Amino acid sequence: GQNxxxxxxxTATEGAIVQINCTYQTSGFNGLxxxxxxxxxxxxxxxxxxxDGLEEKGRFSSxxxxxxxxxxxxxxxxxxxxxxxxxxxxxxxxAGNMLTFGGGTRLMVKP
Amino acid sequence: xxxxxQTPSHQVTQMGQEVILRCVPISNHLYFYWYRQIxxxxxxxxxxxxxxxxxxxxxxxxxxxxxxxxxxxxFTLKIRSTKLEDSAMYxxxxxxxxxxxxxGYTFGSGTRLTVV
Numbered sequence: 001g002q003n004x005x006x007x008x009x010x011t012a013t014e015g016a017i018v019q020i021n022c023t024y025q026t027s028g029f030n031g032l033x034x035x036x037x038x039x040x041x042x043x044x045x046x047x048x049x050x051x052d053g054l055e056e057k058g059r060f061s062s063x064x065x066x067x068x069x070x071x072x073x074x075x076x077x078x079x080x081x082x083x084x085x086x087x088x089x090x091x092x093x094x095a096g097n098m099l100t101f102g103g104g105t106r107l108m109v110k111p
Numbered sequence: 112x113x114x115x116x117q118t119p120s121h122q123v124t125q126m127g128q129e130v131i132l133r134c135v136p137i138s139n140h141l142y143f144y145w146y147r148q149i150x151x152x153x154x155x156x157x158x159x160x161x162x163x164x165x166x167x168x169x170x171x172x173x174x175x176x177x178x179x180x181x182x183x184x185x186f187t188l189k190i191r192s193t194k195l196e197d198s199a200m201y202x203x204x205x206x207x208x209x210x211x212x213x214x215g216y217t218f219g220s221g222t223r224l225t226v227v
């Protein structure tokens with residue numbers, strides 16, 4: 001089974017930093033994806049963390065603690081175009097290699 | 112950057128009709144998937160396909176649905192006897208083999224299916 005917990009909505013100001021937290025419970029955990037999804041569009045791959053620690057990729061960073069079942073996505077220098085849903089997707093090894101999505105966090109960036 | 116391509120971007124069909132949604136996965140990927148997203152809801156897994164056969168399917172993927180890889184590049188989803196509740200965005204995705212990495216798990220831009 002799988003359980004994902006992340007805030008439903010967040011609001012932040014342009015230029016600021018925002019951290020989106022995610023806690024999860026997943027049997028057979030292998031790694032954790034973060035995807036960005038703008039309304040009406042496809043999920044876009046942001047990161048995949050397998051090992052504990054912080055991975056930085058431009059304005060976005062993702063952190064994973066396997067022992068705590070915890071991850072966060074850090075967005076720096078927020079831009080209006082960062083307004084989107086952010087999907088925390090724990091991946092567990094399965095025959096079909098499928099992803100199981102939750103509802104995600106809808107981030108609104110205000111001027 | 113390699114892309115997953117889906118056609119058409121929009122499809123309107125009458126209830127009871129059959130539709131075929133088409134996808135061209137990234138060329139060196141070996142896993143192919145269909146997901147759907149009903150308006151305002153989360154992305155839901157339908158089916159995964161590997162080595163020319165279905166490797167996993169959800170309870171949504173019943174006899175109304177089928178997938179095919181008719182040639183070396185295309186991957187299709189057929190929906191028979193469409194119902195109003197089949198109206199959704201359908202996403203194709205592909206990925207490299209699981210191995211030690213899941214980098215490159217990429218989604219296409221989707222087909223918006225409207226059943227009237």
